[in-house]
Amino acid sequence: MASIEMKHIVKQYGDGYPAVNDVSLDIADGEFMILVGPSGCGKSTLLRMIVGLEDITSGDMIIGGKRVNDLAPRERNLSMVFQNYALYPHMTVFENIAFPLRLSKTPDDEVRRRVNEASDVLELKEHLERKPANLSGGQRQRVAMGRAIVRQAEAFLFDEPLSNLDAKLRGQMRTEISRLQRRLGITTVYVTHDQTEAMTLGDRVCVLRKGKIQQVASPRELYEQPVNLFVAGFIGSPPMNFLPATLEGNRLQTPFGPIALDERQVAAVQGRDLLLVGIRPEYFEDASLVDEAKRPYGSVFRARVDVTEWLGDSQYAYIPYEAPEAITAQLRDLSRELDSEELRTQAIVSIDSTSRIREGREADFWLDSRKVHVFDPQTGENLTRDAEAGARLTQMASEDRVEQVQHAQATGQTVGGQSSGGSGASGAHRAGAA
Numbered sequence: 001m002a003s004i005e006m007k008h009i010v011k012q013y014g015d016g017y018p019a020v021n022d023v024s025l026d027i028a029d030g031e032f033m034i035l036v037g038p039s040g041c042g043k044s045t046l047l048r049m050i051v052g053l054e055d056i057t058s059g060d061m062i063i064g065g066k067r068v069n070d071l072a073p074r075e076r077n078l079s080m081v082f083q084n085y086a087l088y089p090h091m092t093v094f095e096n097i098a099f100p101l102r103l104s105k106t107p108d109d110e111v112r113r114r115v116n117e118a119s120d121v122l123e124l125k126e127h128l129e130r131k132p133a134n135l136s137g138g139q140r141q142r143v144a145m146g147r148a149i150v151r152q153a154e155a156f157l158f159d160e161p162l163s164n165l166d167a168k169l170r171g172q173m174r175t176e177i178s179r180l181q182r183r184l185g186i187t188t189v190y191v192t193h194d195q196t197e198a199m200t201l202g203d204r205v206c207v208l209r210k211g212k213i214q215q216v217a218s219p220r221e222l223y224e225q226p227v228n229l230f231v232a233g234f235i236g237s238p239p240m241n242f243l244p245a246t247l248e249g250n251r252l253q254t255p256f257g258p259i260a261l262d263e264r265q266v267a268a269v270q271g272r273d274l275l276l277v278g279i280r281p282e283y284f285e286d287a288s289l290v291d292e293a294k295r296p297y298g299s300v301f302r303a304r305v306d307v308t309e310w311l312g313d314s315q316y317a318y319i320p321y322e323a324p325e326a327i328t329a330q331l332r333d334l335s336r337e338l339d340s341e342e343l344r345t346q347a348i349v350s351i352d353s354t355s356r357i358r359e360g361r362e363a364d365f366w367l368d369s370r371k372v373h374v375f376d377p378q379t380g381e382n383l384t385r386d387a388e389a390g391a392r393l394t395q396m397a398s399e400d401r402v403e404q405v406q407h408a409q410a411t412g413q414t415v416g417g418q419s420s421g422g423s424g425a426s427g428a429h430r431a432g433a434a
């Protein structure tokens with residue numbers, strides 16, 4: 001297992017396009033790092049540079065303390081699981097998992113031991129003699145992961161491994177990968193454009209946009225303290241609402257009435273004509289259902305509801321609002337870039353599932369003003385971000401991770417000695433990138 005350090009990594013393809021543009025990122029030994037961003041932002045390119053399948057135009061790639069820019073993939077001893085994992089149809093599951101060990105001429109009983117251990121963890125024991133064609137999508141996925149596990153690589157690299165699976169299986173595999181990663185304690189870099197996967201799997205998440213890092217932080221920090229409009233709009237589902245606002249005294253005037261800001265916030269946003277206020281759907285509530293204790297921390301406004309959607313555990317209400325053309329154009333561009341269809345001049349509001357608010361009627365909503373963020377509409381910068389609060393959240397996440405890894409390793413089986421410093425095996429059993 002190893003740490004991965006990237007220093008000012010640039011990738012220019014033949015046509016000169018900088019697909020990855022000055023990326024510096026440190027991934028700790030045993031950490032689960034997510035690379036996320038919309039299509040074309042450079043995620044796969046970055047991953048392929050780590051594994052050695054793509055030349056690095058400039059910058060340093062350092063794995064386990066060693067500069068690997070000029071090493072071939074098989075000399076880096078990393079394990080990659082692709083979007084379209086290739087299993088050999090004529091081989092049994094056992095032989096598919098054993099494949100890299102056969103390549104490196106590992107002795108038979110060692111192969112048997114490692115495949116058995118991996119298949120135990122992956123719950124593939126009773127399928128070892130079957131052929132891939134007879135397996136479900138999720139089982140095939142696990143076979144591909146088994147192959148990565150037996151190699152005892154320095155790190156796992158995943159490129160959208162779940163994107164071909166249906167929603168239910170994707171959920172199961174997500175849990176599976178998370179459990180495995182904790183148990184093996186192996187450094188993992190995982191590419192996805194799915195923000196749910198990013199949020200549930202990552203110790204930290206690196207958000208990319210057009211080849212540049214926007215923010216690297218724990219899921220909670222990204223969610224609660226995004227650096228800009230792009231991160232704020234990308235993370236969270238349904239997405240954050242962005243409303244036009246102007247500052248008057250210590251209050252923001254918005255289409256949903258005034259929102260009071262505290263002193264720090266006022267100082268941060270002063271001097272700009274037009275602002276964008278970001279409000280997550282769950283910062284709203286049906287005003288008639290808000291605790292008396294909470295009520296003073298927010299404001300109440302009246303609005304006509306366009307549509308309501310009842311989902312059992314919660315309920316969404318859509319509230320249209322008016323915005324100046326400058327703002328609508330900006331939001332339209334953002335939605336396009338984030339691959340989301342909706343033109344957001346309607347707010348999505350999450351209210352309690354017992355709320356009687358119904359479409360076509362006016363209703364009173366409460367809005368928690370403590371949590372709103374205010375953005376500069378021109379630059380997209382989050383003007384009210386609290387960097388210290390954000391850093392605390394990421395610190396907490398890193399403490400939690402240490403505890404989870406200890407717990408997972410104390411309770412789970414170990415695979416091929418990987419949970420106790422498996423890197424020792426890398427010399428003897430090198431088998432090239434998967």
Ligand SMILES: Nc1ncnc2c1ncn2[C@@H]1O[C@H](COP(=O)(O)OP(=O)(O)OP(=O)(O)O)[C@@H](O)[C@H]1O
Nearest residue numbers: 013014015019038039040041042043044045046193
């Ligand atoms: N072989 C290539 N030659 C030239 N340009 C390329 C090549 N491969 C990728 N690119 C460009 O580099 C940019 C980043 O591509 P990359 O495949 O890394 O994106 P991605 O974030 O993985 O996207 P997706 O989510 O669609 O897989 C894109 O603009 C793409 O067009």
Ligand SMILES: [Mg+2]
Nearest residue numbers: 043044045159
């Ligand atoms: Mg890709």
